[in-house]
Amino acid sequence: MKVIIVGGVAAGAGTAARLRRLDEKAEIILIERGEFISYANCGLPYHLGGVIPERESLLVSTKDKFAARFNVTVRTESEVIAIDPKGHKVTIRHNVNDQYDESYDKLVIATGSSPIMAPIPGIDDPRVMRLWSIPDMDAIDLHIKAGAKRAVVVGAGFIGLETAENLLERDMDVTVVELLDQVLPTIDKEMSTPLAQELSRHGITLKLGKKVNAIDKQSDSLAVVLDGDEKLPADLVIMSIGVKPNSELAKAAGLELGPRGHIVVNDQLQTSDPDIYAAGDAVEVMDPITGGKTAVPLAGPANKQARIVADNIVGRPSRYLGSYGASILKLGSLAAASIGITERRLKQLKLDYQKIYLHPSSSASYYPGGSPLSMKLLFAPDGKIFGAQIVGNNGVDKRIDVIATAMMNGMTAPELAAIELSYAPPFNSAKDPVNFAGMIAENVLNGDSQLAHVDDLPADTTIIDVRESAEHELGAIPNSINIPLASLRERLGELDKNKPYITSCQSGLRGYLAERIMRQNGFTVRNLSGAYLTWKHFNP
Amino acid sequence: MKVIIVGGVAAGAGTAARLRRLDEKAEIILIERGEFISYANCGLPYHLGGVIPERESLLVSTKDKFAARFNVTVRTESEVIAIDPKGHKVTIRHNVNDQYDESYDKLVIATGSSPIMAPIPGIDDPRVMRLWSIPDMDAIDLHIKAGAKRAVVVGAGFIGLETAENLLERDMDVTVVELLDQVLPTIDKEMSTPLAQELSRHGITLKLGKKVNAIDKQSDSLAVVLDGDEKLPADLVIMSIGVKPNSELAKAAGLELGPRGHIVVNDQLQTSDPDIYAAGDAVEVMDPITGGKTAVPLAGPANKQARIVADNIVGRPSRYLGSYGASILKLGSLAAASIGITERRLKQLKLDYQKIYLHPSSSASYYPGGSPLSMKLLFAPDGKIFGAQIVGNNGVDKRIDVIATAMMNGMTAPELAAIELSYAPPFNSAKDPVNFAGMIAENVLNGDSQLAHVDDLPADTTIIDVRESAEHELGAIPNSINIPLASLRERLGELDKNKPYITSCQSGLRGYLAERIMRQNGFTVRNLSGAYLTWKHFNP
Numbered sequence A, B: 001m002k003v004i005i006v007g008g009v010a011a012g013a014g015t016a017a018r019l020r021r022l023d024e025k026a027e028i029i030l031i032e033r034g035e036f037i038s039y040a041n042c043g044l045p046y047h048l049g050g051v052i053p054e055r056e057s058l059l060v061s062t063k064d065k066f067a068a069r070f071n072v073t074v075r076t077e078s079e080v081i082a083i084d085p086k087g088h089k090v091t092i093r094h095n096v097n098d099q100y101d102e103s104y105d106k107l108v109i110a111t112g113s114s115p116i117m118a119p120i121p122g123i124d125d126p127r128v129m130r131l132w133s134i135p136d137m138d139a140i141d142l143h144i145k146a147g148a149k150r151a152v153v154v155g156a157g158f159i160g161l162e163t164a165e166n167l168l169e170r171d172m173d174v175t176v177v178e179l180l181d182q183v184l185p186t187i188d189k190e191m192s193t194p195l196a197q198e199l200s201r202h203g204i205t206l207k208l209g210k211k212v213n214a215i216d217k218q219s220d221s222l223a224v225v226l227d228g229d230e231k232l233p234a235d236l237v238i239m240s241i242g243v244k245p246n247s248e249l250a251k252a253a254g255l256e257l258g259p260r261g262h263i264v265v266n267d268q269l270q271t272s273d274p275d276i277y278a279a280g281d282a283v284e285v286m287d288p289i290t291g292g293k294t295a296v297p298l299a300g301p302a303n304k305q306a307r308i309v310a311d312n313i314v315g316r317p318s319r320y321l322g323s324y325g326a327s328i329l330k331l332g333s334l335a336a337a338s339i340g341i342t343e344r345r346l347k348q349l350k351l352d353y354q355k356i357y358l359h360p361s362s363s364a365s366y367y368p369g370g371s372p373l374s375m376k377l378l379f380a381p382d383g384k385i386f387g388a389q390i391v392g393n394n395g396v397d398k399r400i401d402v403i404a405t406a407m408m409n410g411m412t413a414p415e416l417a418a419i420e421l422s423y424a425p426p427f428n429s430a431k432d433p434v435n436f437a438g439m440i441a442e443n444v445l446n447g448d449s450q451l452a453h454v455d456d457l458p459a460d461t462t463i464i465d466v467r468e469s470a471e472h473e474l475g476a477i478p479n480s481i482n483i484p485l486a487s488l489r490e491r492l493g494e495l496d497k498n499k500p501y502i503t504s505c506q507s508g509l510r511g512y513l514a515e516r517i518m519r520q521n522g523f524t525v526r527n528l529s530g531a532y533l534t535w536k537h538f539n540p
């Protein structure tokens, strides 16, 4: 059997390696248009910033290692320029004078995606760069070494933010411009507040809700021109506004593409041609949450898909059941993680949902070193989990991964309460934050707790802040009245049973206790989800 | 409704709090024989060691706070000395002259467990102590302040080890004596090697496989007498050899007890008397792994059960489905976590099982700060997960909790490969350690990989170490021959197809690649699970 794999990084190299393990005799040819295969794209920003000191450590494997270890023929600087599905062959261009056909029994398209370079006037200047490959990284590095001091990063997604942070490590002046009015669009705006604050704290300038209209060439620098004609001087501009699948080849070969240009595959990762498989950033897959299709350009799915493609090629049926979009970003001392769909998206999809906010401590409150996590959980009226977002200093990854495992198993939001997680004071409290999320969700769904939300606060409802007076004085929601929880029962007479109330506290727990007391005493009351801490995220 | 709760800490206080939230009008009386309610037992060792500086921070709640916040009548220094299930009343002794009956509609037994004080001659000396409550902690603290310098901790379970570590923080000479020939009996012996090394590295003396026969009183100190008459001088002895349920009260009342004295409850946590519930360390629950019963004296289960008891009391059917025994320990810079049953226990139960070892990096190998995790996964021939054990510096808690969530959902070992976990280089690699465990398990179960194990190495089989020669020279399994992986294919001619081989490397990955190459080339070969790193755990 002869297998050609187009694209030599995560999905491509992974397929080749697994295929060799499964079939020592297959002929495997890996075609990569770039100079490198099997490298750690995800490490590029960190080598740029010096966090990963050795450039070599990004080269997870090389052409020679791949030949020696996997007996795979690797052809770098070779681009597949055409696929002939009927003829079972591809056309490969090594350089202008070296173009040839290669036949295959099975073909794997693992061409990945490319950063979108929007048609902005001036974008073709060599100082307008992208960070996508080792040569990209080297080029940016050279620029900095040559004296570039001011960087503008366009786009505040994962890669934009990682790049910004690492350019700061190189002592650059860094500005991030983002079209949306928030950073990290994979989470909802209020959840991104701590990230924006962390960026500012580190001295990165944010321009949110701003469109780049042009990049002007000045004598020896650039000016990034924003809406409203604001001009940001720059020696270096990094474009990081999203990715598009590298599917031109597939399209030209007549393979079916999805609405946004991704290669359509079935759950065995076969394209519309059964002898051609595809995996990684280039494909769209099942969205297990909405039941529709999604594209998740991340390395976890690419690696998992690679293994499944190899299995199917050797005739072992193996299925990819979809991507939930679990992702995480380190930013300064913070981590931000999410899975599933955002509230913004739920609104677009017009899905009926509930949301809760909580701010539990990452470890036992009495154990030193813990810090609050900010969590948001989105779920359906039947408890089905739509998504989760978590921001904090410690233990963010653990909680999102537990929720990911729960979602994959179809656990409902209330069922999170029952998960038995390992507990010792340095790691969590006896009820883990994930358990808290489940308990709160259960209370909301069964009506024990009725929530008010900061982004939907009725003007005519009195907010009762049940924190201690000292806490109230340090900062409170405007016009809230302070009745500390411990005196609430005896002071209920001060309140009017004919008026609606909202209870609030610091994080939502005491407000919930107050809500329960008031409701059972005949009051109309809701608890403010996430309380003052969430209010601060909406009102930074 | 009038509810009496016996025991005022995790299960008891938790039941009271939830009950109040569900029913503002119920009469709730919490009876605690000690001075304190609702305190953080789990924090005791850490306050002793000064890690948690404020004693007050251990008092999660107090009698007064409980009355004010939850309107619960708390009676401390009051012991329930008898239960009259027929008469629906308990007898309470406040002090010798103050003894009275109190009636109930529903009774909750949350009496916890007590450390076992074995009948060792000399154990009644006041310098032989235990660390179980705030008064215990205060007493030990006083002793140290009065000049105690040498401590012997008897028992190397969680609490013994945490106590040992924290006594060291107080500059004591610390020796730990353990009957088994390993520390931390909740994991298997070879997995405990790094913990034993960490203890030694910190200067704690270990006496493993030693029985304490007596504690001799010397003039102004003690001598702990071990098997073989070794005598350990001590100013302070801490007994930490296990716990027994506080079920005398339940027994005297005629409630059904299990074989080891735990209170028997149904899945609604009702005892054999339907008006009496029980929760926490005192009860035995379903073991979802074996289908039998188990007792897990940990705070996570106690807190979860508390909530379920309260729900059932107010007539909301709620079920506790069993405990998996997820647990974790911090020790120096290491963490050790486990869930489910050990290999030792599987052997006792004569269950058919497979085991795998792996040593993946906690974060991307190229990202600074990562460190290897040592993992062991135990599973049935049908893939059902029996248990997992993980030791390492970082990210141990995350992996055990993901596996806990998977086990609770009945995922098989191979299914761990497919969990979509959040990935960025500071947190893991694109294939998380949990995914690796799943892939290896899949390969073992479908026969792609046949494992050899360090504790079952046949003498007549040649071990081929496929690491680089430099690695081999730094330390290798005795009599292994070195053929680096990259040259294996071309050197196969040196090997004999009529002889069995075992491949090995550093952690198991390259050995697996070699195994695949050799098997497909007609050799009889197995891969050494966990390879040299696991060999070192068996041969420290």
Ligand SMILES: Cc1cc2nc3c(=O)[nH]c(=O)nc-3n(C[C@H](O)[C@H](O)[C@H](O)COP(=O)(O)OP(=O)(O)OC[C@H]3O[C@@H](n4cnc5c(N)ncnc54)[C@H](O)[C@@H]3O)c2cc1C
Pocket: A006, A007, A008, A009, A010, A011, A012, A031, A032, A033, A034, A041, A042, A043, A044, A045, A078, A079, A080, A081, A110, A111, A112, A113, A131, A132, A133, A159, A246, A249, A279, A280, A281, A282, A297, A298, A299, A300, A302, B423, B424, B425
């Ligand atoms: C800076 C950066 C940081 C990232 N950080 C993370 C992270 O933290 N977590 C995460 O999950 N993901 C991260 N990613 C995304 C992750 O790297 C990708 O999802 C993953 O690499 C996709 O794998 P792939 O094989 O589909 O595509 P790629 O890895 O992009 O590989 C595709 C390869 O195909 C080659 N190719 C394309 N067309 C042809 C052709 N016609 N002929 C020959 N070769 C061709 C390309 O040159 C390319 O090398 C990051 C990406 C970048 C760039």
Ligand SMILES: Cc1cc2nc3c(=O)[nH]c(=O)nc-3n(C[C@H](O)[C@H](O)[C@H](O)COP(=O)(O)OP(=O)(O)OC[C@H]3O[C@@H](n4cnc5c(N)ncnc54)[C@H](O)[C@@H]3O)c2cc1C
Pocket: A423, A424, A425, B006, B007, B008, B009, B010, B011, B012, B031, B032, B033, B034, B041, B042, B043, B044, B045, B078, B079, B080, B081, B110, B111, B112, B113, B131, B132, B133, B159, B246, B249, B279, B280, B281, B282, B297, B298, B299, B300, B302
């Ligand atoms: C030092 C230490 C460290 C620990 N570390 C951890 C850890 O890291 N992780 C973890 O999960 N677990 C840990 N635990 C275990 C955890 O604390 C217990 O599992 C949990 O407290 C059990 O809750 P419980 O309510 O059943 O019993 P307890 O918390 O022990 O409470 C029972 C209470 O009942 C009272 N009582 C008993 N009989 C009567 C009676 N007749 N009348 C009135 N009152 C009575 C007792 O005085 C006691 O206060 C630790 C325990 C200790 C001691």
Ligand SMILES: CC(C)(COP(=O)(O)OP(=O)(O)OC[C@H]1O[C@@H](n2cnc3c(N)ncnc32)[C@H](O)[C@@H]1OP(=O)(O)O)[C@@H](O)C(=O)NCCC(=O)NCCS
Pocket: A008, A009, A010, A011, A013, A014, A017, A018, A021, A037, A038, A039, A040, A041, A042, A043, A060, A061, A299, A303, A307, B357, B358, B359, B430, B431, B436, B439, B440, B443, B507, B508, B509, B512, B530
């Ligand atoms: C280098 C590369 C080709 C390796 O591919 P690979 O061999 O499939 O992957 P790994 O090295 O992680 O090894 C996984 C294999 O080893 C096995 N394995 C891992 N640890 C093992 C152990 N301790 N014992 C036995 N087997 C083990 C796994 O089961 C798996 O084999 P399988 O797929 O046959 O089940 C690929 O990972 C790559 O190109 N990575 C860089 C590109 C990339 O991913 N970029 C994006 C992220 S930065």
Ligand SMILES: CC(C)(COP(=O)(O)OP(=O)(O)OC[C@H]1O[C@@H](n2cnc3c(N)ncnc32)[C@H](O)[C@@H]1OP(=O)(O)O)[C@@H](O)C(=O)NCCC(=O)NCCS
Pocket: A357, A358, A359, A430, A431, A436, A439, A440, A443, A507, A508, A509, A512, A530, B008, B009, B010, B011, B013, B014, B017, B018, B021, B037, B038, B039, B040, B041, B042, B043, B060, B061, B299, B303, B307
């Ligand atoms: C202090 C103590 C009595 C509190 O019990 P509790 O009130 O049930 O527990 P918590 O304070 O964790 O609060 C949990 C409740 O608040 C709710 N809650 C938590 N965070 C919330 C938020 N942000 N918004 C709304 N509700 C929230 C939960 O849903 C839960 O209520 P529910 O059970 O009605 O659903 C009990 O935890 C205790 O005694 N702890 C110390 C003893 C101990 O556990 N020792 C062993 C470990 S060291």
